[in-house]
Amino acid sequence: MPRSSSHHQRQSSDTFIFDTTSRGRWFQQELGSYGGGGGAFQGWLGTRSSSLRKNDDDRVFTSGLLDLHSFNTELLPEGQIFFDESAEDILGDSRLGTKFRGLSESQVLRSSSTDKERANNVAKIKVVVRKRPLNKKEIAKKEEDIITIDSNSLTVHERKLKVDLTEYVEKHEFVFDAVLNEGVSNDNVYAETVEPVVPLIFQRTKATCFAYGQTGSGKTYTMQPLPLKASQDILRLMHHTYRNQGFQLNVSFFEIYGGKVFDLLNDRKKLFMREDGKQQVCIVGLQEYVVAKVETIKELIEKGNAARSTGTTGANEESSRSHAILQLCIKRSTDLTESKPARIVGKLSFIDLAGSERGADTTDNDKQTRIEGAEINKSLLALKECIRALDNDQGHIPFRGSKLTEVLRDSFVGDSRTVMISCISPSSGSCEHTLNTLRYADRVKSLSKGNNSKRDPVSSSNVRDSTVLNSGSSILSQDDTFEDEATNVYNEKNRFGWSKQLEREPSPPMIVDRVPSGPIYEQDRIRKTNKRVDGSQLSSLEDKRKIESCVKHVNPPQFEANHSVPDDDLNALLKEEEDLVTAHRRQVEETIDIVKEEMNLLVEADQPGNHTILSQKAAGILQLQTQLAQFQRRLNEYNVFMSPGNL
Numbered sequence: 001m002p003r004s005s006s007h008h009q010r011q012s013s014d015t016f017i018f019d020t021t022s023r024g025r026w027f028q029q030e031l032g033s034y035g036g037g038g039g040a041f042q043g044w045l046g047t048r049s050s051s052l053r054k055n056d057d058d059r060v061f062t063s064g065l066l067d068l069h070s071f072n073t074e075l076l077p078e079g080q081i082f083f084d085e086s087a088e089d090i091l092g093d094s095r096l097g098t099k100f101r102g103l104s105e106s107q108v109l110r111s112s113s114t115d116k117e118r119a120n121n122v123a124k125i126k127v128v129v130r131k132r133p134l135n136k137k138e139i140a141k142k143e144e145d146i147i148t149i150d151s152n153s154l155t156v157h158e159r160k161l162k163v164d165l166t167e168y169v170e171k172h173e174f175v176f177d178a179v180l181n182e183g184v185s186n187d188n189v190y191a192e193t194v195e196p197v198v199p200l201i202f203q204r205t206k207a208t209c210f211a212y213g214q215t216g217s218g219k220t221y222t223m224q225p226l227p228l229k230a231s232q233d234i235l236r237l238m239h240h241t242y243r244n245q246g247f248q249l250n251v252s253f254f255e256i257y258g259g260k261v262f263d264l265l266n267d268r269k270k271l272f273m274r275e276d277g278k279q280q281v282c283i284v285g286l287q288e289y290v291v292a293k294v295e296t297i298k299e300l301i302e303k304g305n306a307a308r309s310t311g312t313t314g315a316n317e318e319s320s321r322s323h324a325i326l327q328l329c330i331k332r333s334t335d336l337t338e339s340k341p342a343r344i345v346g347k348l349s350f351i352d353l354a355g356s357e358r359g360a361d362t363t364d365n366d367k368q369t370r371i372e373g374a375e376i377n378k379s380l381l382a383l384k385e386c387i388r389a390l391d392n393d394q395g396h397i398p399f400r401g402s403k404l405t406e407v408l409r410d411s412f413v414g415d416s417r418t419v420m421i422s423c424i425s426p427s428s429g430s431c432e433h434t435l436n437t438l439r440y441a442d443r444v445k446s447l448s449k450g451n452n453s454k455r456d457p458v459s460s461s462n463v464r465d466s467t468v469l470n471s472g473s474s475i476l477s478q479d480d481t482f483e484d485e486a487t488n489v490y491n492e493k494n495r496f497g498w499s500k501q502l503e504r505e506p507s508p509p510m511i512v513d514r515v516p517s518g519p520i521y522e523q524d525r526i527r528k529t530n531k532r533v534d535g536s537q538l539s540s541l542e543d544k545r546k547i548e549s550c551v552k553h554v555n556p557p558q559f560e561a562n563h564s565v566p567d568d569d570l571n572a573l574l575k576e577e578e579d580l581v582t583a584h585r586r587q588v589e590e591t592i593d594i595v596k597e598e599m600n601l602l603v604e605a606d607q608p609g610n611h612t613i614l615s616q617k618a619a620g621i622l623q624l625q626t627q628l629a630q631f632q633r634r635l636n637e638y639n640v641f642m643s644p645g646n647l
């Protein structure tokens, strides 16, 4: 499309109107400047091609600046939504320029209050989990389905080996707003997630729906059909319930890749974000399309999807390496004869987040992939923080934590709704990722003030129930003891509002599962008190160590009161998690020292039965050393996070 370098008003944006008579041709039309003017809006939805021509002087339109807020933020006064079941379809209706008629005042009030009631019934934050079926690769590798679902609760059955190589299953139970099993169709996913939100966007609500989960867990599969289905419903509402009321549907589609914004509907044109004096975020030159038909939206979505950045990860050959954001914006022009630009009424944003695989999984990948991973993780962390701040009605919302949250800023203020769909793989090979995803979801859920009180205690701490398959004793069977002790010791909240209990499970890139987090134990070294010991005597040493561990602890990292600078928040958050990992690492090192001492005692004791115990302990040490290596990798990942270029 031709462009000129002519000056343009900062509030104008490229808006395209689809010509319903000539499929596939787009007409670009300038919306007019901020505050009106231009009268160029007469050719919108449903008008015939004759009115969809360029301006008479054949002026070429420049790429403008789409202010996501400014020229649309003056929202409709309450009670202006009218219902007229018998009116004609909004499209092609020549009466568009007239005021709405046909309803009595009482009808209007009734309709409005019904909609408000409905709006109040839709939770501010809804967390839904979707389990996908095992895929061919997983079946070929004979991986098991380790997820069971019962209504809105879900259990992960994690197979674990004790240090003495006995196997047991650790159950992790979670409760969410909804849990969808592998048999659930995309239609049902829509009905459970977005459908209830759609009517609200005609009521001045901004809603965000995003999918979260490890690479290959089904985020794109889940997200892709949603905007289309939502558009269908929106258009249906516009054509029926809200017909002749001046509503229009605008579509834009862009991605955030490596901290940069690209327009997926305009040849991946690089876009820039600006913040105006009112701290409103604008994406300069983002193209918006005014659409009236579902087929058109389908074409746009396909076009945008084809332009997305994908790469290959270990788990998904066509992995999304970017966050893709598709926005359906409802605007309204109350009186078209007054040539005022349409104003935003509500907005529905769909975000297909990039895969949340951790640094540890990307060791084989190149630097670019690792940096992508760090960038992705940073935005996920920031997103979680924003949702938390939002739901706690916190004055300060750390939007600046990432480009993603900056772009979504307007979806976090005012009357907003957030739907998070956590996608999980059922396979045993993805167990740790699945737990990470569920913990992230659990945290998002727990962020809700409303949810805290209603929350099922079972879900709040991923209460565990370890079932021993093949019992055996081991000094290193720590999974079943430390965490519970830790929970009892600390339950106060840190400055981010998380209880230490929740903090035991760090954010996605840093999940440490096998070693207890939370309180940091200062473990006394076991002294050699007895030259002749056997395996059974060691258990008393173990008990002693546990008791001492429980009593002697140092305080977890403390942070100063909340600062108002957003980046400081994120930095502090990352630092806090880094400290936790360092603490875990130290604890593992100390455990290794203790086991070595015990092994020395066993060697010195030189009893016949001790050889088996010794080899079990050696295996245990190997396991712990593997954990140490993992910690190191995760700390390296943090270094990428913390590097000045990334924060």
Ligand SMILES: Nc1ncnc2c1ncn2[C@@H]1O[C@H](COP(=O)(O)OP(=O)(O)OP(=O)(O)O)[C@@H](O)[C@H]1O
Residues within 6 Å of the ligand: 131, 132, 133, 135, 182, 213, 214, 215, 216, 217, 218, 219, 220, 221, 222, 313, 316, 318, 319, 320, 321, 353, 354, 355, 356, 423
């Ligand atoms: N619920 C499901 N039912 C059937 N197949 C599914 C389901 N979810 C995902 N799949 C299949 O699994 C594969 C990976 O899914 P998808 O690309 O959506 O993962 P993703 O989470 O978006 O990955 P990435 O983050 O790497 O982009 C695809 O082939 C997809 O068709």
